[in-house]
Amino acid sequence: MTRVNCYSYDLIGKDNLKRTIVRRNYYKTFLNQFVKDHEDGSFVLLESPAESYFDANIQSVDYLLNEGFEGVYVSFQRPFDNVANTFIKQGIDLNKILIIDCATALISEKKKKDPRCVNIRSDTEIDELVEIIHRSLQQLSGCKKFVFVDSLSTIALYKSFSEVLKLPKSLLETLKDSNNENVSLFFNIAAELTKDALVESMSSYSNEFIHLGLCT
């Protein structure tokens, strides 16, 4: 787990982004490449345009599940019901995914009881969250696993920059210590929000940094 790949969606061109087919093909193309290159687990930073941000998440998760992965979706952006219903509408099999509902916890609202939903307390610290992610991964039975974090920029609304950075760092360390280095990690950020400092800091976990764009 020694790479950071930064995929820049905004270079695809705004007109193209409006065309769903082009967009979805793009996701599939990059994910195909990703799966071929990183079967042993990887650390991926996804930059996607704000206007098609959730679509990018759905397509990425859908593709990974179709490729035989099982995963943990850490949702800071949306509450469990909203994520789960959208996944179901897109034909995503919820039995292969656990959703950690951080969004509801952030606003201290009543928690949802669902076997696919992992609730956390509103005062959960990053270290505890990492432990919850780790425990959730252990509940999944598949060989190929992923963690998808949605999103670092939303966490940054509630936590300091150093706390935000602690999440990928602690997660990497925890997975390494428990011999789970084959788990692939995805961190999504809206393109306009990508802070150079954040990308630079995350690249420190890697041997290689790749920035991809399709068009000018």
Place this chain on the structure above:
Amino acid sequence: MDYLAKLEEELRDIPSDYIVFLETSSDKFIEVSLAAIKLLANRNDSGIIVSANRPYKNLIDFYKKNDIDVSKMFILDCISKNQINTYNGGNVVFLENVSALTDISVHLDERIKMMNGSKFLFFDSITTMLIHNEPHIFARFVHSVLTKMRLYGTGGLIISLEDRTNREVKAEIAQLCDKVIKI
């Protein structure tokens, strides 16, 4: 240009609980905003309007003049309180000012829970609200409100002025929405 038709076209197939981010230019702002509220009022049983641009009375007169059914609307007026004698009641609450985000959030929360049937929330506008709030704090407020809206199945529309809204906050809010439209 018929902005209502344009909006209807853009939002034709989206569910009523979708949250839409609508960006427009200052020269079209009033017409687009009016078209948006007409559309939301036609599609829903009730709605909440967070007004940072027009005082309650002016807003209601404006809507009535444009054949919008105001009986189904509840207004959170964030600008009149310190300027005229105001009293809460009927379909309005006067809030201290646009920076009173906690108050706005509490009243939104109460109203969203009270309303039955299909309901909407309309922010008019985040550009004005951002003049009076720290971008980071405001983005957190919007995330909190939008999460509550999703928990209670409330759709909504957030209107913003192109080029005059903090780029990063706009991106943060846009990614929290289900659809982004530019008119």
